[in-house]
Every structure is written in structure tokens, then in C-alpha cells.
Amino acid sequence: MDTIDRKILDLLQRDATLSIAEIADRVGLSQTPCWKRIQRLESQGVIERRVALLNPEKLGLGLTVFVSIETNDHSQEWLARFASLVSSMPEVLEFYRMAGDIDYMLRVIVSDMAAYDAFYKRLIAAIPLKNVSSRFAMERVKASTALPIEIRPV
Secondary structure, three states: OOOOHHHHHHHHHHHHHHHHHHHHHHHHHOHHHHHHHHHHHHHHOOOOOOOOOOOOOHHHEEEEEEEEEEEEEEEHHHHHHHHHHOOOOOOEEEEOOOOOOOEEEEEEEEHHHHHHHHHHHHHHHOOOEEEEEEEOOOOOOOOOOOOOOOOOOO
């Protein structure tokens, strides 16, 4: 991956609606080589997908909860079952297996406390857990999907 690829990726992750012509112009290529680079980055899995980012508050999804989970069962079978369960819950936007004093961390977005309580009850009823701790976000200060791509000079 060279500097031009990195510039293309930086532009696309900030605005995937840019036309090939605009991207090509900004990175100093003609349209066909630019399009071929984007196609290659997609086929290599560097670009996973292109999506629209929605404002959760404007959709009535004003409560963000960070859920820490501890378990006593660390078997592959338990993890597969737990991962399948959590992955099927649309309220869970991110799901991580952690190192340290907690085993899993979820980022959950719901409309309000009642919706979170319903989510929580479904979660704890579905699979045995040692401990579940919830931390409620009071304000979203920064949110970004843009990765810190280092653009190296040629």
C-alpha cells in the first residue's frame, strides 16, 4: 500500500459519497487508475463496506451504554454461543473480547432506560454470566469512524 492508496482511503472514510473523479483529482490520478485502486482495496478487504452514518439521537436512540461482562466459563463452546447471541442483538453496536479484569465489553445503543432494562433482562436470561456492569454515557464528546491513516511523504 503506497501513499496514494492511503490518501484514497483517508478520503473515502471521511466521505464515501465522493465521486471517482473527485477522489482522482485530489490524489493526482486519472479516473481509471483511481477506480482500479479502489477496486483492489475492496477485493483485498481493506475497504470492508461503504455505509451511511446515522445520528442516533435523531432516531430516538439517545442512551449509550458500555457493558462490561465477566464469565466463569472460558470454553470455546461457551464463547461461540455467547458470540452468536450477542451478535444477533441489534442494540449491540460493538463487541470486544478483552484482556484484564473483564472478559467482554459491549457498546449498546437504546432509546432509554426502559429499553436498556429489557435488553439487560434478555442478555442475562439467555446465558450464564458472572457479572454484568453498565456504564451510561452522559454526553458524546467525540465520535468518529475515521481510522488514523498515516500519509507518508513520497
